Amino acid sequence: RPPPRCPRRGRRLLAIATTGLLLAAAPAAAVAAPPVVEPAAPGTAAGPYSDGRYVVVLAGDPVAKADGSTAAEPKLKSAPGGGVDVTQRAAQDYRRTLLKTQEDVARTVGARPTQQYTVALNGFAAQLTAAQAQELAGTPGVLAVTKDVLRHPTAGSATGATGAAAQPAAAAPATGSGTAATTADYLGLTGPDGVWSGLGGAAGAGRGVVVADLDTGLWPEHPSVAGRPLGTAPAAGDEFSPYRTASGQVRMAKNDGGTFTGTCETGDDWDAADCTTKVVGARVFSTGFTAGNGPLAETEPASARDTDGHGTHTATTAVGLSGVRATVDGADFGETTGVAPAAALAVYKVCWTAASGDAGCANSDLVAAIDAAVADNVDVINFSIGGGAATDVVDPVELAFLSAASAGIFVSASAGNSGPGASTLDHASPWLTTVGAATSVLREGTVRLGDGRRFVGASFNVTPLPRSPLALSTAVAAPGAKAADAQLCLAGSLDPAKAAGRIVVCDRGGNGRVEKSAEVERAGGVGMVLVNPTENSLDADQHHVPTVHLDTAAGEAVKAHARKKGATASLELGNTTGRATPTPQIGGFSSRGPTFVNDGDVLKPDVAAPGVSVLAGYSPEASISGDLFAPLSGTSMSAPHVTGLAALHLTAHPQWSPMAVKSALMTTARDLVGADGAPARDPFAGGAGFVDPTRMLEPGLVYDSGPLEWLQYLEGSGVDTGTGVEAVDPSDLNQPSIAVGDLAGTRTVTRSVTATTSGLYYGTASVPGFDVKVSPSLLVMTAGQTKRFTVTLTRTSAPLERWATGSLTWKGADRTVRSPIALFPETVAAPGEVALTGASGSQDVTVTAGLTGRLDLTAAGLAAGRSATGSAATGKETKTRVEVPQGTVLSRFDVVADDRAADLDMVLYRVQGGQEVPVASSGTAAADERVTTLLEPGTYVVGVTTFAAAPGKTSAGYRLTDFQVPATGGAGSFTASPDPLPVRLAREATYTLSWKGLDPAKQYLGAVFYGQSRIPTVVSVG
Known part of the structure; x- marks a missing residue:
């Protein structure tokens, strides 16, 4: 939960503020508001x-x-x-x-x-x-100084440790997908009536479009990216054919009228011939990685060659050739294809493995690759790389993508694999298309128990396993092995004398999923049933023994049966239960919103796409069996599906902006479903829904935005862009979704749409517990025309302090344009702080209510400040220990410089296990610094650094004052009345603060809390 909007003026203009009141703006979806304050991580914005x-x-x-x-x-x-x-x-x-x-x-x-x-x-x-x-951060003209951190691909390795998944030979048809065998079939791209047919077939699907894949590289000999040798001039009769110039560059005319100018860098196991009419560029970016992690591993080529497999998988998912036959471990899985098989591929290798074993993608290298891709003039960028839950939309990578989008480049980014927890989503920037992962083509197997009961799960089995003895892993534990280790089937935890010939039931967690089957195989087991001990995704990995992966409920039933004497089971191919598994369901691992980077005012993810058990190209050096194909799961797999769809869109509409393409994908998306097959409209999990390519090329209306609107959004988010553009509330950014993270009673948001198809469009909207009015509700549009409208959202019965979701729909004669809505109704909109003076007195405070009725007021404090003096040399940090007692509901730390010409910075650390862990910081260009927050009781350390002493001095003195506001028993008398306060929805109401019995020579701090809300008004006295 980030701090509220608080512009950070002066130095570090592009850093989200970590000063001021650090209070939670909104809770996770569908849950009550948690306690206040989880400050942004120091070091990204203000230090240390x-x-x-x-x-x-x-x-x-x-x-x-x-x-x-x-x-x-x-x-x-x-x-x-x-x-x-x-x-x-x-x-x-x-x-x-x-x-x-x-x-x-x-x-x-x-x-x-x-x-x-x-x-x-x-x-x-x-x-x-x-x-x-520190000095650079205060230098005029420097907007941000950020640590060069490592990010990682958002899919597991082939070992299945975090997200890898495999697929079986026989797959049950997906619901509504007929006999879909590939995700392209499932998405409606293939066949005489498929999307490709309107683009010239597979040979035209993506033609003239260049896709950049920033990843672990490519296996260039892969048949899914085969191409002809490059000539020295465009091929006769093919206007979009790439060729090699005399200087060695690769040039290619594009269908938008521009020209791609790429580079084919040679290196270990990559020569000039590896660039072809399909692979039109190969560049490597490792300077930052090797500087921070040492030399590359012996198995890591210093070239664009991929020995990890992830990059080959994402690239072939997006643009792999059609009709390429896939085999895995000797089993034939039929023909595979990418989403845009005619698109060209430019490889930008940015992720590496070091000799030390460290692996990842350095921010500095990612920015360099984006810089190069924009200069090369690509059309679409695939970014299946993440860094955990988003904390900032103005880090260097996100800013580089803003420039890419400004240049007309569509960017598809993975949402992350940290689900199903709320507020775990990565890539919150509105100029990106953030993609969640869902099921599509199912890869299933069935566990049939000896009593005849059947349970379906994920499986990559290619041969059935006949009835065999069934045993819990704990029942076949090795002598001396811990029961917890055996339960997880950790290496060496099973006894061959007990496990031989048995199907072993193992719990997920602790080690890689495929490592568990390797242990079962080592112990002589003939099969494995993998069980989720808690709800999570089901992944069909390429295991060492036949395996079926079951959900929690089915797994408990199998475990209960395994405890019986003489228990047996068999593993069958496909789903033999007679009950089809509904699709598309959001993947359990797919990261969720709401994202509080922008106070919940931008809804993410944007869409969901196939990302579970996706079969695509792979590096044989990373494959268990040396294969060229592997199934993987992760939002790394869903992002390239959207990348390919964007390439198809730009084939049909080469001049459309990135946000127009994003809008078309979002407003034509279809419902995800739950386990029961019913619609599951959770915008924090799947955004606008599951992509529907059959509708995306003619959306009817689009919501567009560009660089000016993005700068206005940043200003409205509390970021000083240095451009002087007018701030706009992030809720009013013109995007095909509506989110308001701080709705007190009522709010009106503005949008505009541009028609791609002429006609009448009728607008309706619905959010349970809200009255929603669209004005005008009828738009008479001609193609190319843009019109504005407003949506007024007024709370009626929606629970306070919980998210409410719904949708806005424009209906034309043969078009439906739907947008998701997410609203967080606040109890009250109140001042962040009120300053009082004198030993006694009274003062009115006006608030805007989010309800009609009676609002409880809770006055906490007052707490007298505790002061200490100190001094810090320039560039040095002086530390002071502070105790936060039990019952504290609010803490404040003030540092006031003795000399107004000095510049101090402050960092707050929590003492845990003997370590000082940074929890908050304040680093403005002013002499004084402040942090106000809610902290767990315990020991803290306040670190004060002299960024710059007054002229002629080498150190700066200061006074540190801390306030620990108690829930009860404060100094003097402090009340808020009337309590409760009569209020009316969206109307102003006034209450009175009264105080007396204070020492006029001291400073005090208190707070007023409102009903269910955990966001108070801070009250300072003196």
Whole structure:
């Protein structure tokens, strides 16, 4: 839960504030509000800084955004059809100017850039000491200084440790999908009436479009990316054929009128011939990774070659050729295809494995790759890489993607694999399309117990397993093995004398799923039933022994049977229960919203796509059996499906903006379903729903936005972009979803739509517990016309402090344009802080109510401040220990400099297990700093650093005052009346604060809490 919107002026303009009142804006979906305050992680915004690699973002637009709005930058001509043309003289001159400025800025602190960015980001990466990072953060023209962290692909390895999944030879037809054998069939792309047929068939699906895959590279010999050798000129009669120039570049005319200009970098096991008419680019970015993690592993080629498998899987899912036959472990799985088989592929290898065993993708390398992809003029970027739950939309990678989208590039990003918990979603930026993972083509097997009962689960079995003895793993534990280890089938935990010839029941967790079957095989077991001990996804992995993966309820039934004397079971192919498994269901692992990066005012994910047990290309060096195909699960797999769909969209509509394509995908999406087959409309899990390509090319209406609106959104989110554009409430960003994370009674949001099809469109909206009015509710549209409308949302009976969801629908003659809605009705909209003076008195406070009736007021405190003095040398930190007692409902820490010309920074640490863990920070350009938050009782340390002493001095003195507000028993008398306060929905109401018996020489702090809300009004006295 991030801090509320609080513009961060002065230095570090692009850093989300961690100062001020750090209070939860909204809770997780469908649950009551949790206690206040979980501050943003220090080090990303305001410190603390430590020695290491950093990415430094500077003021001044990069090439992709340079529009001549300032005298320092040219108005750069866009490439034909969109994008940027970095070959023009003005662009080259501007890039040289940016490079020199970056070098000059780094030189001011004695640093040297190791990577420089000019196209998608104006910035550089460098190795910095803590002092250098701190000094750069306060340098004029520096917008952000962020640690060069590692991100990771959002799918498990082939071992199944986190998300890998495999698929069986026989699959039950997906609900509503007929005899779908591939996700392309399931999505309605194939066949005489499929989407491809309107684009020239498989040979035209994506033709003239270049897809960039930022990942672990590619296995270039894979048949799914086979192409012809590159010539020295376009092939006769093929306007979009790539060719190699005399300088070695690869050029390709695109169907938007622009030109892709790529590079085929050679290296270990990758030569110039590995770039073809299908693979039109190969670039590597490892500088940041190796600087932070040491040399590459011997098994990691220093080239675009993929030995991990993840990159080959994502690339072939998006653009793999059609009609390529897949075999896994000797079993024939039929023909496979990518979503856009005619699209060209540009490989940007950004993820690596080091000799130390560390693996990941460095932020600095990711920015460099995005910078290159924008300069190369690609059309779509696939980003199946994540860094955990989003905490900031203005980190370097997200800002680089803003420039990419500004240049007309569609970006598909994975939502993350940290579900099903709420607020776990990655990639919250509105200029991206964030994709959740759902089931599609089912890969199933059945456990048949000796008593005849059948239970269906996920399976990749290619041969049935006849009836065999069934045993719990704990019943076949090795002598001396811990029962908990045996329950998880950890390596060495099973006894061959007991497990031989048996089907062993193992619990998920602790080790990789495939590692469990390897242990069963080692112990002589003939099969495995894998059980989810708690609700989670079902994954069909390529196991070492025949395996069926069951959900919790089915697993308990199998366990109960296994405890019986003489228990047996068999493993059957496919679903033999007679009850079809409904699809598409959201994957249990798929990360969820709401995301509080923007106070819940931007709804994510955007859509869901196939991401469970997806069969696609793989690296034989990563495969258990050396195969070229493998099934994987994860949002890494769902993102490239949307990447491919965007390529299809740009085949049909090459001039559409990234947000118009995103809108078309969202507003035409269909319902996900639950386990019972009923519609499951949870926008925090599946966004607008499951993609429906059969409708996406003619959406009827689209919601569009561009760079100006995104900057206004950032300003409205409390980010000073340095551009001076007007702030707009994030809820009013023109996107095909509506979210309000702080609705007190009523709110009106504004949207505009552009018609792709002429006609009359009737607008209706519904959110349970709300009165929703659309005005105007009738739009008379001609193709290309844009009209605005408003949606007024007024709470009636919806529970307070809980999310409510619904939808807005525009219905035309033969079009339905649907948008999800998510609203968080607050108890009250109240001032964040009220300042009082004097030893006694009274003061009125006005609030806006989210309900009609009586609002309980709880006055907590007052607490007298406890002060101490200190001094910190420039660049040094002085620490003071502070106790937060039981019963504390609010804490504040104030640092006031003795000299107003000094600049201090503050970090709050919690003492845990002898370690000091940062929990909050404040690092403005002012002399004073403040943190207000709710903390767990315990011992804390306040660290004060002198960022800059007053002129002529080498240190700065200060006074530290902390306030620990108790729920009861405060100083003097402090009341809020009347209590309860009569209120009316969306109307203002006034209550009176009264206080007396205070020491006029002291400072006090208190708070007023409202009903169910955990967000108080802070009250300061003195």
